[in-house]
Amino acid sequence: MADDLFTPTIAPAAYEARRPPWRPQSLLFPAVFGGPTAVTVLALVNAARLGLPGRARLAVAGAGIAALAARVAVTLTVFSGSADRPVRLIGALAGALVWLVVSVTQKGRFRAYELRGGEPASLWLPGIAAVLLLGVAEALLIVLLAAA
Amino acid sequence: MRAAQLLELNRAEQALAELSRLPAALATDVAAFRLRAAALSDLDRWAEVATVARQGLAETGPDAELLGRLGLALRHLDEYAPAERALLDGLAVEPQNPWLLCQYADLCSAVGQTDKAERLVARAAALAPEAPPVFASRFQLAYARGDDRAAERVAREFLGAWPGHPVALALHGAAAAQRGRVDAAHRSFGQAVAHDPTDADYADAAWESRVYTHPLLLPLRPLYRLGILRTWLIAVGVIVLLNLAGLDLLAGLFGLAWLLFCVWSWVAPPLVRRLVRGRWRA
Structure with missing residues (x-):
């Protein structure tokens, strides 16, 4: 019986051991606390660890850049008149939007990794570092742009 | 044979x-090799399953069940391409074996080839819709x-068709836990342990659900x-x-x-895990 279901499709080299990925759902925390830059950088590292194709990485990078631009634009234009601009809240929402793209592109690959018996890596230290470094850098950028 | 009953x-x-x-x-005898491989799979001793299956294949010739066991063992040993080879060899002997089709589908799911897995499962389901x-x-x-x-729907159907099947109960528990139904998860895992007290994974899941x-x-x-979002x-x-309504206080x-x-959602679960399980990490 000629049957394409019974032809091998698993390449030997495709599933070699990489560094364990983070749980994509956990990336919501750096997204909310750090903003779009933090979650985009972490998600791109995670995409490499999961061995995702280029399309999925481009989607995350594109969403990250778009969310950062949107955050800056909304903060500077829509709320330009008011004294206490909800800078943090807009940043958190922009990060959450990037996370939605991350969740859609990385959840399936991470589930397969779990089915192969893999354990997620801890996001605590990298997450806090990303929030402190990238989150603060992003906030500084917005402060500078607002002052200019 | 007594060994088959004990395995049952x-x-x-x-x-x-x-x-x-x-x-x-x-x-x-090929039946002895099959039973030995099945018993070792129950105990999650995958390296030995692979050895026994290979030995059986060498001594008794190609056998669909032993090739399936070899594929299952190699999947657990993270050797995906050889596992696929073994399962395809088994399917060459018995292309209509639902269990083998399911083994191959599980392998495809585990490497992320879900479309192929779906077609394999559909074929197995057409042959034996109610098989565990x-x-x-x-x-x-x-x-x-x-x-x-x-996943939750499948687990419910499974439990409906096979009430009291430990695998059905464990899957039902896993689905409930994933959807945040903690009481249902705990009940199902507890029943799974009651039906199969020797399985370490069920016991662990039951403890974790109790947390x-x-x-x-x-x-x-x-x-x-x-969910968090x-x-x-x-x-x-x-x-x-x-704030908009002016109720600032x-x-x-x-x-x-x-x-x-x-803060509670971060601090409490590890604390309770320590209380319930007597250690920090699951």
């Missing part, structure tokens, strides 16, 4: 002991796709049911609305409560 009763250790006492003429491996493979496929609702039913984690249940959006929405109090809730 989930006494894999005793079945192995029984098999080791077989006379030499019977010990090299078919339900288990459908569950794994739904899980691999990230479709927790579908989340602890009264100290009662306030966190909406979080588990709704929706809970966060609701909380932020309420704070913003209260109320908004401040709600914000403080939300902050405490967040």
Whole structure:
């Protein structure tokens, strides 16, 4: 019986051991606390660890850049008149939007990794570092742009 | 054979002991190799499963079940391409074997080839719609796709067709836990352990589910049911609305409560895990 279901499709080299990925759902925390830059950088590292194709990485990078631009634009234009601009809240929402793209592109690959018996890596230290470094850098950028 | 009955009763250790006492003429029978491989799979001793299956294949010639066991063992040993080779060899012997089709589907789910897995499961389901491996493979496929609702539905169907089947109960528990139904998860895992007290994974899952039913984690249940994003959006929405309505004091109090809730959601689960399980990490 000629049957394409019974032809091998698993390449030997495709599933070699990489560094364990983070749980994509956990990336919501750096997204909310750090903003779009933090979650985009972490998600791109995670995409490499999961061995995702280029399309999925481009989607995350594109969403990250778009969310950062949107955050800056909304903060500077829509709320330009008011004294206490909800800078943090807009940043958190922009990060959450990037996370939605991350969740859609990385959840399936991470589930397969779990089915192969893999354990997620801890996001605590990298997450806090990303929030402190990238989150603060992003906030500084917005402060500078607002002052200019 | 007594060993087969022992295996049926989930006494894999005793079945192995029984098999080791077989006379030499019977010990090299293909049925003896199948039972030994099945008992070792029950005990998750995958390296030995692979050895026994290869030995059996060398001594008795190609056999679909032993090739399937070899594929299953190699999948657990992270050797995916050789596992596929073994399963395809098995399917060449018995292309209509639902169990083998399910093994191959599970392998495809585990490497992320979900479309192929779906076609394999569909073929197995057409041959044996009510077989436990078919339900288990459908569950794994739904899980691999990230479709927790579908996984929950499959687990319910499985439990409906096979009430009291330990695998059905464990999958039902896993689906309930994924959807945040902590009580249902705990009940199902507890029953799975009652039906198969020797399985270490079920026992571990039952303990872990007991952590989340602890009264100290009662306030966190909406979080588990709704997920982090929706809970966060609701909380932020309420704070913003209260602010817009000019109820600044109320908004401040709600914000403080939300902050405490967040801190509790990080601090409490490890604490309760330590209380319940007597150690920090699961």
